[in-house]
Amino acid sequence: MSSAFPSLRTRPTLPAVGVSRATSVYLRSSSIAPVHSSVTSLNSLFNQASLSSPRSPEDEDCKGLVCRAFVPYVAVHVSDDTNELAREKGFVDFKDMLRPYGESIQGRITIRDSQGISTMHDDYGVRFVSLTDVAGSGEKWESGASRAMNGSSEKAAGSGSRVFQGGSVEEVEDLVNLHMERAEELNETSLPSDGDTTAFNQSFYMLYLRRILSALPLSPHETFSHPVACVIAISSRNANPIDSLRNLYNSGNHLPLPDYLSTDYLRYYVLVHDEDRDDIKKSTLLFDQMKKHFGLHCHLLRLRSGGASVISDDDAVVVPKSQWISAAEELHEIRSRDYDDEQPTTCLPDSDATGIQTMVREMTQVSVIPFMERCIATWNDQVASRRRGISGRFLSMSKRYFSASSSRNSTSSSSNYDALNQSYPPSSPEAQMRKLADYAFMVRDWRLAHSIYELLRTDFNNDKAWKYHAGAQEMAAISLILTGTGLTSKVRADTIAPMLDLSCYSYLSRCSATYHALRCLLVAVELLRIRGGGAADEAATWAIRARDMNAQGTIGHALITERVGACYTIREGIGSGAWGARKRKAAMWKMLAAGEWLEVAKLAQSRRCLDTALPMYESSRFLHVHGFMEHLKQQAGYTPLLVDLQDGRGRRGREKGEEDDSDEEEGVEIQSETLHTGLKRKSLIVGREVDREVENEAGSGLDRFVDS
Amino acid sequence: MSFYFAIVGTKDNPIYEAEFGTSKQGGDGVARFREEQRSMNQFIVHSSLDIVEEVQWATPTMYMKCVDKFNNLQVSCFLTAGNIKFLLLHDQKADDAIRQFFTDVYDLYTKTLMNPFYEVDMRITSGVFDGKVKQAAKKYL
Numbered sequence: 001m002s003s004a005f006p007s008l009r010t011r012p013t014l015p016a017v018g019v020s021r022a023t024s025v026y027l028r029s030s031s032i033a034p035v036h037s038s039v040t041s042l043n044s045l046f047n048q049a050s051l052s053s054p055r056s057p058e059d060e061d062c063k064g065l066v067c068r069a070f071v072p073y074v075a076v077h078v079s080d081d082t083n084e085l086a087r088e089k090g091f092v093d094f095k096d097m098l099r100p101y102g103e104s105i106q107g108r109i110t111i112r113d114s115q116g117i118s119t120m121h122d123d124y125g126v127r128f129v130s131l132t133d134v135a136g137s138g139e140k141w142e143s144g145a146s147r148a149m150n151g152s153s154e155k156a157a158g159s160g161s162r163v164f165q166g167g168s169v170e171e172v173e174d175l176v177n178l179h180m181e182r183a184e185e186l187n188e189t190s191l192p193s194d195g196d197t198t199a200f201n202q203s204f205y206m207l208y209l210r211r212i213l214s215a216l217p218l219s220p221h222e223t224f225s226h227p228v229a230c231v232i233a234i235s236s237r238n239a240n241p242i243d244s245l246r247n248l249y250n251s252g253n254h255l256p257l258p259d260y261l262s263t264d265y266l267r268y269y270v271l272v273h274d275e276d277r278d279d280i281k282k283s284t285l286l287f288d289q290m291k292k293h294f295g296l297h298c299h300l301l302r303l304r305s306g307g308a309s310v311i312s313d314d315d316a317v318v319v320p321k322s323q324w325i326s327a328a329e330e331l332h333e334i335r336s337r338d339y340d341d342e343q344p345t346t347c348l349p350d351s352d353a354t355g356i357q358t359m360v361r362e363m364t365q366v367s368v369i370p371f372m373e374r375c376i377a378t379w380n381d382q383v384a385s386r387r388r389g390i391s392g393r394f395l396s397m398s399k400r401y402f403s404a405s406s407s408r409n410s411t412s413s414s415s416n417y418d419a420l421n422q423s424y425p426p427s428s429p430e431a432q433m434r435k436l437a438d439y440a441f442m443v444r445d446w447r448l449a450h451s452i453y454e455l456l457r458t459d460f461n462n463d464k465a466w467k468y469h470a471g472a473q474e475m476a477a478i479s480l481i482l483t484g485t486g487l488t489s490k491v492r493a494d495t496i497a498p499m500l501d502l503s504c505y506s507y508l509s510r511c512s513a514t515y516h517a518l519r520c521l522l523v524a525v526e527l528l529r530i531r532g533g534g535a536a537d538e539a540a541t542w543a544i545r546a547r548d549m550n551a552q553g554t555i556g557h558a559l560i561t562e563r564v565g566a567c568y569t570i571r572e573g574i575g576s577g578a579w580g581a582r583k584r585k586a587a588m589w590k591m592l593a594a595g596e597w598l599e600v601a602k603l604a605q606s607r608r609c610l611d612t613a614l615p616m617y618e619s620s621r622f623l624h625v626h627g628f629m630e631h632l633k634q635q636a637g638y639t640p641l642l643v644d645l646q647d648g649r650g651r652r653g654r655e656k657g658e659e660d661d662s663d664e665e666e667g668v669e670i671q672s673e674t675l676h677t678g679l680k681r682k683s684l685i686v687g688r689e690v691d692r693e694v695e696n697e698a699g700s701g702l703d704r705f706v707d708s
Numbered sequence: 709m710s711f712y713f714a715i716v717g718t719k720d721n722p723i724y725e726a727e728f729g730t731s732k733q734g735g736d737g738v739a740r741f742r743e744e745q746r747s748m749n750q751f752i753v754h755s756s757l758d759i760v761e762e763v764q765w766a767t768p769t770m771y772m773k774c775v776d777k778f779n780n781l782q783v784s785c786f787l788t789a790g791n792i793k794f795l796l797l798h799d800q801k802a803d804d805a806i807r808q809f810f811t812d813v814y815d816l817y818t819k820t821l822m823n824p825f826y827e828v829d830m831r832i833t834s835g836v837f838d839g840k841v842k843q844a845a846k847k848y849l
Contacts, residue, residue, distance in 0.1 A: 585758050588751045
């Protein structure tokens with residue numbers, strides 16, 4: 001889990017790889033958030049976002065999570081000998097070897113936005129996908145929810161591995177369920193987090209969200225998962241390298257890619273040099289030749305040959321786990337790990353790991369990002385400005401009024417929308433603009449992205465291209481929230497709310513794309529939530545909407561219920577009475593979530609929810625509330641021992657609530673205060689059991705009292 | 709249409725609770741809440757206090773109309789001068805009827821407050837009070 005939160009980790013500074021731009025001082029504000037500042041500006045009394053609300057690092061990371069979910073996809077198309085080389089090192093193929101290093105690129109990536117202002121991002125990444133997988137996974141329009149139905153995901157690729165793709169809510173849920181069951185056995189309430197204690201609270205929800213955003217399914221209406229570039233690699237083992245490069249180029253072009261996929265992506269040529277087996281001089285010569293042919297977009301990757309290295313080797317480094325694999329793939333991985341225990345962690349020699357890191361970094365900084373910047377500039381000049389200009393407006397207007405007389409369903413010449421395939425051809429201005437907006441989004445130029453999405457949503461609406469329309473609405477709303485400025489309650493109510501609403505409606509009722517609708521809502525919830533204040537309220541409203549959508553199963557339902565509570569928790573009150581805080585609402589939703597966890601027999605989760613909810617209700621004089629609480633406590637086997645010791649607020653409330661409890665319970669409570677390690681805590685389990693029995697009796701006694 | 713009515717004291721403690729159904733359109737004035745809904749009602753009313761605490765500073769009147777929603781249920785609130793909240797859970801909009809009901813109950817509550825043996829935040833157990841609240845409910849709701 002730890003590598004998922006780069007803000008918590010000190011990154012080793014990069015051994016300079018020819019990027020002098022990244023040398024200026026850059027203060028990472030995101031990691032130095034005020035932990036608990038009580039400063040609340042007066043003018044933001046209730047409705048405005050108060051920026052000084054206390055946030056855990058994880059909350060801070062939600063925006064990063066969303067940003068890192070939408071990064072360029074880079075296809076990988078390599079010769080067999082290159083795959084062979086990777087296989088010898090213990091990977092499935094070359095893509096598998098690159099992938100973990102693409103997810104978080106070392107050092108900062110400089111991106112120039114449309115205004116010419118450079119910004120630096122140190123949590124940038126790219127996703128490597130296999131080009132053959134992309135070709136095999138073109139989403140059929142109708143099966144919006146999951147492509148697994150039409151069987152193409154079973155398509156064997158190369159070594160008999162499946163093509164894994166995200167976009168299935170059920171699989172995500174299966175995965176979270178699996179993780180949760182494992183954790184339940186250990187009586188843990190969060191993912192095993194590699195000793196990273198800060199990743200404690202919402203980690204199951206974060207896993208859920210991350211898997212929802214992982215491996216975005218290929219679809220015509222959005223181009224995030226369309227490859228931006230393609231790595232074409234050969235190895236020095238190849239007998240006639242130039243020929244095989246040409247073959248790769250041709251075969252890449254002739255793969256049966258879906259029609260809506262534009263093929264004018266960047267090609268990046270990599271020569272993998274086998275250090276031990278081949279002569280570096282020969283490789284250098286070949287590489288010079290490649291440079292002459294293909295220009296700048298080349299890289300010489302020097303790898304050690306030989307078998308898989310093991311952890312005991314001197315210079316071996318463990319290959320990081322891929323954080324953004326699809327739920328299906330992770331499920332597959334876990335299950336295959338269950339069958340045979342002996343699956344050693346893959347390691348690489350230190351020099352290899354550095355080499356791959358450097359390659360990925362250089363490719364991104366020198367080739368991919370400038371390529372995207374150029375595309376954005378070109379399309380912005382040629383396509384978008386024409387549409388924005390007076391003639392473009394006139395054109396779209398005349399299209400609207402004249403085509404109204406003719407039959408609107410037919411693919412009339414005035415519209416580029418192909419109603420039969422329900423997609424735009426990649427050369428049409430609409431498709432290009434969508435691509436422009438997505439590129440702008442991926443290089444985090446929210447403002448430009450937003451303005452293009454704004455244009456597009458009216459176009460798509462006129463063409464009745466509903467899924468495109470829903471997608472443009474979704475991204476318009478999200479990019480507007482990410483813009484971050486001027487997000488007043490009025491803007492939220494008048495602009496963002498209708499956009500999200502329309503997007504959900506289009507996704508759900510017109511395209512039955514539940515996955516996309518859910519993704520849209522959850523992303524909006526997270527982004528609104530971290531703004532705090534009134535936006536957090538709206539986040540809760542949207543979370544409730546997602547909860548009522550019934551797109552998800554019981555696990556997802558419970559997770560989202562809990563998240564509603566979390567949305568309310570983040571809202572801060574004003575003054576001594578904390579007026580305007582949502583502590584009661586948060587407690588109620590946590591309570592509901594505790595009930596839902598009980599129904600799916602996740603006791604540890606339920607207890608955790610009760611932990612946060614109980615301080616509010618412990619002293620409640622509402623009889624039914626009290627009865628309900630006691631019932632839950634009894635069912636979940638809740639004892640005050642399972643205290644989250646870090647949660648000082650909860651502890652205080654609990655102590656207050658327990659003043660009139662029996663003496664022996666207080667004794668246990670005092671003991672629990674001194675417990676700081678899980679080890680000691682477990683030694684008390686026996687005591688806890690006894691305690692639970694006592695409590696059960698008390699609880700049933702209270703139930704009787706309530707019933708009478 | 710069923711109602712759940714609660715008077716909540718200054719420390720979030722309920723000092724009076726009642727359930728009744730509508731008497732309009734041939735209703736018999738009996739609440740039809742399922743058993744699990746009872747606890748939910750209290751949760752909703754309790755959680756709406758969050759909103760009340762926010763809205764009370766921005767509303768000039770004591771009657772704050774509908775302050776909160778949960779699914780199809782709405783919570784209307786009337787805040788007395790002594791920071792006692794009248795909260796009514798209902799599922800249809802009826803601002804005026806609820807206002808009249810609240811005004812009547814405010815009368816009754818003020819009279820209870822005049823009782824020298826009654827202190828603020830004490831539970832109201834008087835049968836007369838209960839009867840009169842039910843009467844007011846029958847009249848307006």
